[in-house]
Amino acid sequence: xxNPNNRKSKVVAVCGKGGVGKTSLSAAIVKLLTxxxxxxxxxxxxxxxxxxxxxxxxxxxxxxxxxxxDIIQRVxxxxxxxxxxxxxxxxxxxxxxxxxxxxxxxxxxxxPEKEGCYCRVNHILKDVIASIADNFDYVVIDxxxxxxxxxxxxxxxxxxxxLVSDASAKxxxxxxxxxxxxxxxxxxxxxxxxxxxxxxxxxxxxVCVPPELECIGWVPEDDxxxxxxxxxxxxxxxxxxxxxxxxxxxxxxxxxxxxxxxGQAGIEY
Numbered sequence: 601x602x603n604p605n606n607r608k609s610k611v612v613a614v615c616g617k618g619g620v621g622k623t624s625l626s627a628a629i630v631k632l633l634t635x636x637x638x639x640x641x642x643x644x645x646x647x648x649x650x651x652x653x654x655x656x657x658x659x660x661x662x663x664x665x666x667x668x669x670d671i672i673q674r675v676x677x678x679x680x681x682x683x684x685x686x687x688x689x690x691x692x693x694x695x696x697x698x699x700x701x702x703x704x705x706x707x708x709x710x711x712p713e714k715e716g717c718y719c720r721v722n723h724i725l726k727d728v729i730a731s732i733a734d735n736f737d738y739v740v741i742d743x744x745x746x747x748x749x750x751x752x753x754x755x756x757x758x759x760x761x762x763l764v765s766d767a768s769a770k771x772x773x774x775x776x777x778x779x780x781x782x783x784x785x786x787x788x789x790x791x792x793x794x795x796x797x798x799x800x801x802x803x804x805x806x807v808c809v810p811p812e813l814e815c816i817g818w819v820p821e822d823d824x825x826x827x828x829x830x831x832x833x834x835x836x837x838x839x840x841x842x843x844x845x846x847x848x849x850x851x852x853x854x855x856x857x858x859x860x861x862x863g864q865a866g867i868e869y
Contacts, residue, residue, distance in 0.1 A: 609736055610856060611757060613786075615743040616764035617774035621796045623647065624825055625764055626742035627655035627835035628847050632857060634704045636834070642698075642736040644729075645708040646754050652742040657834035658706045664696040665710025668725060687724065694728050701742045704836075705736065709754060730755045738856075760854060761775040762816070767798055767807050776810040790854055792816035817850035819843050 614626045626643070633641045644650035653660050665691070699706040708730070733739045733755060741754060763778055765771035775793060782791065795818035798804050809815050823841035828835055838844065851857040 609733055609739055610759045611733065611741070611755065611789075612760040612762060612856065613740040613741040613743055613758045614762045615765060615775075615778055617771045618744075620764050620766045621654055621825075622764040622827055623651040623742050624835060625762075625794065625796060625819065625847065626652055626740055628825070628838070628844055629851065629856075630704065630740050631836050631838065632657060632844070632848055632851060633740065634702070637703055639738060639740045640736045641707075641740065642705045642707065642733055644733075644739060644741045644754060645706070645749075646711075647744040647847050648711045649744075650710075653706065653708055654708065654832060656704075656837045657830075657832075657836070658699050658701070660699070660706075660708045662693075663710030664694070664697065664725060664729070665706040667693045667697060668710075668722070687728075690724060690728050691731075694725075694732060698732065707732070726755060728756070751825050756787055757789045757809050759790065760856060761786065761788045763791065763793050764796050764814065765793060766796055767803060769808075772808070772810060775813065775850050779810075779813060792854060794819065794850060797821045802835050816854055817846065819846045819850070 601628060612629065614622050615627070616622045630643050636831075643652060645654065648850050650660060650663075670693075671686070671690070694707075697707060739755075741758075743754075761782055763775040765775045779791065782788065791814070793809060793813040793815045795804065795807060795809075795815060796818070798818045799821055804818050820842050822841055824838055824841040825835070825843050827833075828838050848857060852859055
């Protein structure tokens with residue numbers, strides 16, 4: 601699925617403490633970006649729990665980890681294929697692991713690599729993932745609680761780093777720590793804190809945001825999101841609701857979505 605607009609991909613990595621709703625937000629970001637059929641979007645599930653696949657109602661036939669383990673087994677069994685032959689095989693295997701649906705493509709990273717895995721294999725796989733990502737207008741990465749695996753196993757260049765937290769001090773401390781790691785490990789253009797599951801503007805005013813983090817907005821607790829999560833329904837099908845509207849506003853603020861034109865205040869991208 602080539603990038604139809606021939607422009608630099610915008611790579612969005614979503615990270616935060618487990619349980620703050622980052623996977624549902626990642627799925628909602630995918631929903632908003634794919635709503636315009638002019639956009640080609642690659643969603644990458646970098647969380648070993650593969651929750652993003654469930655949130656988007658996508659069945660996984662193969663993960664990057666499956667491909668990695670197959671390569672390692674070949675190397676350990678004495679496979680003498682050249683680097684060019686390995687790259688050609690990898691290109692084919694990786695493309696076969698990408699699930700496509702309209703203007704959305706999906707790739708699951710899988711479980712963390714086992715002890716004894718080869719760094720060379722990880723570097724090659726990361727290069728292939730970056731090559732695939734270049735074919736899309738947008739890449740959305742749902743990361744696990746930390747950030748190291750995005751850098752080590754997925755890709756090093758990110759344009760938008762979104763750190764998700766609820767109102768808890770624990771969640772805010774985690775994203776503060778992630779920010780410190782990100783500054784050393786990831787090349788990014790923009791980074792910001794997105795507060796999730798807040799109940800009111802009053803609660804937002806009571807949240808002590810770490811001074812080193814810019815808050816790009818907040819998303820309210822929403823029964824529609826909660827219901828879809830409980831029922832295992834695709835977030836892509838969720839109707840316009842307070843959480844989606846708030847998230848749209850946040851994505852517009854960081855230039856991931858265009859601003860509504862005059863007379864289009866209620867547009868759903």
